[in-house]
Amino acid sequence: MSEPHKAVALISGGLDSLLAAKVIQQQGIHVEGINFFTGFCVEGHTHAIRKKDRAKPKRNNALWVAEQLGIKLHIVDIIEEYKDVVINPKHGYGANLNPCLDCKIFMVQKAKEWIEQKGFDFIITGEVIGQRPMSQRKDTMPVISHESGAEALLLRPLCAKNLEPTLPELEGWVDRERLYDFEGRTRKPQMALAAEFGFEDYAQPAGGCCFLTDKQYSVKLSDLWQARGERRYELDDIMLLKVGRHLRPRPNFKMIIGREDGENKFLHGYRKQYTHMVTTSHNGPLVLIDGEAGAEDLELAARITARFSQGRDAGQVDVEIHPREGDVHSVQVQPMRGAEIPADWYL
């Protein structure tokens, strides 16, 4: 008996990729999953950081999907290579700093490289025509196939009947008649198919698996680039954008203020890389200073730090300043009143 054909499925952890992989599995194809970690994935991080979220059950949805399907999952770190996608997207951004079309092209391209290395036959995605305004449109589907280099090796089982036949269909590895013709933003066909397969408890399809689709996050990333005078980032930068309250009182420095114990603990891990401050006379947040802050800037930052401590209504609050280089020193400041903090300082 001949070996079954092999496909790799891009697994985001959402319903569509789960269904797409299942449809192909049911045709006797050996399927394995691949999941790309860009650094912007919503998965995991914020749950791990915020104490209030720690009590909630956590799971990695891509791993959960793989378990449901009984397939192997390869999680691939693409953090470094992905920077160019975020910084220079050929097809531009969506509503925020989300380069969805370039992102999909890049991921399919990486999957193409992967199948060549591993001897797999084709690639599956859970894309549906009309599902996403930027990347999942009838006119962008061929762009993704072509620019990724995957061409006819890219099969979208959920909307294949609305597209030109791909190699697996033409070669008879999969039966086109048993593929689907889903289209548009409605989720009803997917939910019906999920019920047919007996899938319950799948990740709710909110389209929010990437921080770059989030307006507030994009504002903070834009601010980071503007402050640095160049569009670049490191993993720590983009992690820190997910944590705390961010205020920029002056162009030359920004404050990252822990909002609760879990965030303070997380920020504490960065204390050697950043000037930081804490209130000592009252309970309060740990605050990182990103940028170059002079003495006056630090005093201003100390007043803001005091504002977010339990001493906000006190006349004076002691703040301990730990410069990145230099000696630790304390200042006594009057907490800034809420009305004194301009709204545009908040990022």
Next chain:
Amino acid sequence: MSETTLDARRMLCPMPVIRTQEKVEQLQVGDTLTVICTDPGAMHDIPAWCRVNGHEVIDIDQQDEEISIRLRVCEE
């Protein structure tokens, strides 16, 4: 059979899983790997990764903020 330790402290999921996966690729069947991490999510994710990829979790130990997950590399 070798015994290896991976320090994944301060990494947030899925990084401990990714580093575990990379380390396992360098090991032989029967070798053991102990992953030390601080993200509580790893306690769920690393065993899940082992289950889907056919490796065996030998034990999980938590001491304060540190979690140690010991696994055995199995035939995939």
